[in-house]
Amino acid sequence: MAREPRPRGQSVRMIDVAKLAGVSQQTVSRVVNGHSNVGAEVRDRVERAIAQLRYNRNWAAHALATNRSMNLGVVSHSLPVHGSALVLFGVAEEARRNGYTTSLVTIPRIDSAGIRTALDTLVADAVDGIIVLAPMTAAAPVLLGLDPEVAIVRFEQGSPASSTAVSMDDALGAQLATRHLLDLGHDTVWHVGGPPGWMASEARRAGWLSELARRHRTVNPEFCTEDWTADSGYRAGVAIAEDPTITAVLVANDAMALGVIKALTERGIDVPGDVSVVGFDDMSEARYFQPGLTTVRLDFNEVGRLAVDRVLRLMGGEPAELIPVIQPVLVVRDSTAAPGQRRARSAS
Incomplete structure (x- = not known):
């Protein structure tokens, strides 16, 4: 560790x-x-x-x-992931504004022993409260089963509203993205899913499936990935390029969407003329993709602000009210359009 x-x-x-x-x-x-x-x-x-x-x-x-150390502990997993890094920055900035420093412990994998060791390390370091940034499905039962010595607030992406966990409505974001593509006239939407074990992967998949079911559209097998990288997206893009019936794709994050677009472009498939692509997260570089990426915006800095605010309130003994779930926003750019040349060619 x-x-x-x-x-x-x-x-x-x-x-x-x-x-x-x-x-x-x-x-x-x-x-x-x-x-x-x-x-x-x-x-x-x-x-x-x-x-x-x-x-x-x-x-x-x-x-x-x-009678406080003025130090907050942070447990984090997979810092290279875009959202995790932004949340960590948001936590550190909000803590600083409130006069607190932060001590970070990273865990290489999510299991009860790793989480317990990380929490014990921070408690021994006399932190006043702890924020856990481990949005993995395996982390939830471990954290809920703890009897913490200090106040703990979790980041559980895609989970229902809670008094001790900050969440985002990833499922709604996927619904909005899928709805946008269907409203453009696409018969259905394919999905490049996030890696297994992540709350965000499950919530975004659920939102995609929900909107297709609501519109009575065909559900095709999703393209599976091992991680959140552009390389994983590129491999999915190679497979997408081989199927001329695919005209619209929802990709579980922007980095993978970049890889999908790269693979399609290399094979002479135009985005969005042949295939429309929607990403997720709205990373700062998304507007500079070629073409500019239509994506779902999530406010990861707000996660950090809410997490610090709630852990400070818990430390002060305030009532544990529900934390508002952060809402997504669909940002439409140039990577989506009505179905065009590819559908016409595949039908001929």
Whole structure:
């Protein structure tokens, strides 16, 4: 299990200063607060330790007054994934605005032992609250079965509204995307699904199936992937290019959509003239794809804001009201159009 090293500055704790100076935390507290009953030699050692560790005295005074470490723990999985990285940034920024630092523990896989070890590590580090960014189906039962020592808020993508979990309506996003393609005149919509085990994969698949069923359209087998990368999308795109009946595709994220478009273009299949493509997430580069990608926008920064807000409220003993589910927005660009040349050729 990889762990982010403790940065210097605000995240340095009073106990770190005490250990370096060889004194008690009470002695450090007396020096920080300007008490006179500290010997000159001891005061000098503490002052040198404070300078060496760049200990923030204002933070220390606040921590003493509130009996808090002013540090939030974050457990995360698969940081290279677009959404996870943005949520982590949102958590760190919102924590900073509220005067908190963050300590990150990453877990290579989702299982009870890995999650329990990560949480124990952060609790031992005296964090005030923990945010778990592990939107995998395997994580949910593990987290629900815990009796936490500190307040915990989860990110569970595609889950129902909860008082201790932040969620997004991925299923609605997939419905909107599928509806857009059907409204353009496509007979049905194919799906390049996300990798197995992810809440987002399941929710987006459910939304796609729901809209096809509502419109009484044919459901074809989805193209399966191993991860969220453009490479996985490219392999799916190669298969899509071989089937002339496919005119519209919903892809489970933007990176894979990029790979799909690349594979189609290399084989002389025009997007959107022959095949319309919709992505998911609205990553910042999506508008610069060729063509600009129609996609479903999700506000991952808002996830971070809501998670920090809720964990602070729980720490303060406030009532645990339901957290609003973040709503998706369909962003229409140039990668979708009415069915054209490819359907005409396949019908001839």
